[in-house]
């Protein structure tokens with residue numbers, strides 16, 4: 340069975356590729372290197388440089404490599420940028436996913452794992468969200484991922500493909516420095532950069548209705564995400580899969596706690612700069628993870644502190 344990992348040179352995709360490499364699964368990465376890094380792929384022959392908007396190339400690769408399953412990660416992922424460039428997000432996250440599903444269903448690809456996000460939920464009263472919660476995304480990014488999920492669900496319900504949308508919460512950690520998250524959008528890499536440069540980290544809003552007034556999120560380790568994909572791909576049981584699964588730890592950590600953990604581990608005193616709230620940031624967003632355990636028998640291995648620890652080596 341051959342897997343095609345779109346966005347395989349990215350932060351999460353390269354962790355999946357590396358684990359597949361170690362465990363002997365057959366895979367190819369398909370990436371336009373817009374934010375990806377070829378150095379993250381240890382077996383360079385497995386990297387195909389291409390764009391998900393290039394349908395002709397994608398279809399040719401799927402046939403040439405005899406791909407029977409796709410792990411679709413290639414996307415634009417910044418909540419802030421999605422506000423400035425809604426058309427780019429619509430085309431990349433929604434329209435391209437729809438076309439990839441069409442290519443898959445016409446070319447014998449029977450399995451599809453989609454990287455979705457907790458941003459599909461938006462605000463929730465309790466802050467704890469289950470897969471059955473109504474989706475009210477408050478960012479363009481979240482809307483485009485919700486629409487892509489919905490197309491996949493429709494393909495699944497029509498029997499055209501088997502698959503699942505994995506709603507990752509905030510992904511952190513690393514298996515090695517070579518695979519690190521280079522993103523300037525995510526909180527943890529931004530705080531690490533500020534700490535290394537002895538700068539003040541920035542908090543967007545300290546007037547939220549939470550215990551320390553900063554936003555609370557669920558931080559899930561990228562090594563657990565890679566293990567989950569390995570589990571799903573080794574033993575793919577389509578009929579057992581629900582349309583969507585939360586991928587988190589079920590534990591909430593505040594922005595201030597993230598900063599305290601990093602600054603204290605680095606022996607630095609913390610004096611953050613407080614900026615106004617950003618549009619599209621819910622106060623609390625933590626996963627209910629019962630379904631992941633019940634349906635897949637999967638539990639995360641790494642807690643928040645061990646994820647942070649992995650970033651400091």
Ligand SMILES: NC(=O)c1ccc[n+]([C@@H]2O[C@H](COP(=O)([O-])OP(=O)(O)OC[C@H]3O[C@@H](n4cnc5c(N)ncnc54)[C@H](O)[C@@H]3O)[C@@H](O)[C@H]2O)c1
Pocket residue numbers: 345346347348349350351352369370371372373374375376389390391392411412413414415416431454455456457506507508509510511525
């Ligand atoms: N990192 C997180 O915390 C997080 C949380 C929830 C969901 N996700 C989702 O997980 C997926 C991977 O995220 P990541 O953190 O690894 O991001 P990333 O930016 O590191 O990886 C995305 C990869 O896709 C590639 N890519 C982008 N547009 C492409 C295109 N048009 N054609 C081909 N390749 C293209 C990039 O070059 C990059 O290698 C995304 O779909 C993202 O929405 C990430």
